[in-house]
Amino acid sequence: MAAPQAGITTIAGLSPSLSGACSLPALVIAKQDPRVMPSKRVLLQSPVVVIRQPTDVDENYRPHATSPFSLKLSENSSAVTLFEGDDLQYRQLFSLPHSRLVMPRRVCQPRDVSTRQGRQLQSCELRLMDPSCASFGLQLWDSEWIRLAQQWTPWETVLYVTDCRVKYDTYRQTAVGVVSSQTVLTPNPALPAAQQLAQFARRVRAERAQQFTADEEFDVSAVKDHCSVLELEQRLLALTDVTASHVVLVPAFVTWLPLDSDRYKITKW
Structure with a gap:
């Protein structure tokens, strides 16, 4: 310098x-x-x-x-x-990471939230992935980060997340990340590992697209594996290979389903 x-x-x-x-x-x-x-x-x-x-x-x-x-x-x-x-x-400092290297697989639309004190805030959720996890939620509450997140391209923009708070979400019964004033998000950091993660994400996305196409004529009656929602979450947490495909039947009520997401497929049964 x-x-x-x-x-x-x-x-x-x-x-x-x-x-x-x-x-x-x-x-x-x-x-x-x-x-x-x-x-x-x-x-x-x-x-x-x-x-x-x-x-x-x-x-x-x-x-x-x-x-x-x-x-x-x-x-x-x-x-x-x-x-x-x-x-x-x-x-050059814009691309240097300031601790988790992740890929956003989905950037949700911001939503208005009213606090108990009557304050009007905005919230936005990112669904993140890397070779060790297929999907992890990251909550944004700061309007500046929410604005920037709308410019990130899912499956393409690599993020370097520093000092992210992790808490247990009782409603979802799983851990989620929360961006606080301690957190710094660096898009597309100048790191070789970032390029490797981008290549991994492209491969996973291509394989998912092929699976969705191949499942068009899937015979649901042939599925013998059944489990509860809780057991399904435990299986997902224990996954070692996020690219593997497995079909299981889960008797449950649908309480949330983003129709524009590529994570889900609706099949008439």
Whole structure:
């Protein structure tokens, strides 16, 4: 990276003695609601440099950083403006992963949610996959991530997920991921493993398409394997080969079925 310009400070060069007297051009890799950054290409002027305390309440679920400092902006003395200098040295950072490498197999449409406190929020779910798991849910609640997710192409856009919270969903009776203010999502990271995952996803999708075509004349009466919904979930969790195909009958009520998804096939029986 080139040497900083006169009067410009780097993240590595921050110290409390620079408070009120530094300008910092930097790449914003993630931002949360409420959004106050007009762009990801910004210049911070006259911020207050303070030492981060791990016990601070507002440090919960924040991305891990190598710098021990935080920046606080004042409406009276600080400013956030677009950086007008040469940003060539920063562009490569967009593709560097900032810890899970996954492929979105489905990006659901955002839906409006009302909280118990009367707040109106938006939620969006991603269904993720990799060679170890056929489908895993990731919930988005931040409007910025939801907006960006609509630009990702299922089965093509590789994601690098960092610091994702995992919780147990009692309604679905399974674990799900939740994007919080600690989480960073990097689309199409510059990693050889990302290219390998993309090739794997293309192969899986092609094989699924062939299976759907071959099953058009499938004889349901020939299926001898039966199980409950709970047992089916346990079998899915124990899968070691997500490309394998197996048919089983499950007596159950349908409570949710996205008709535009390629995960399901409706057969008249």
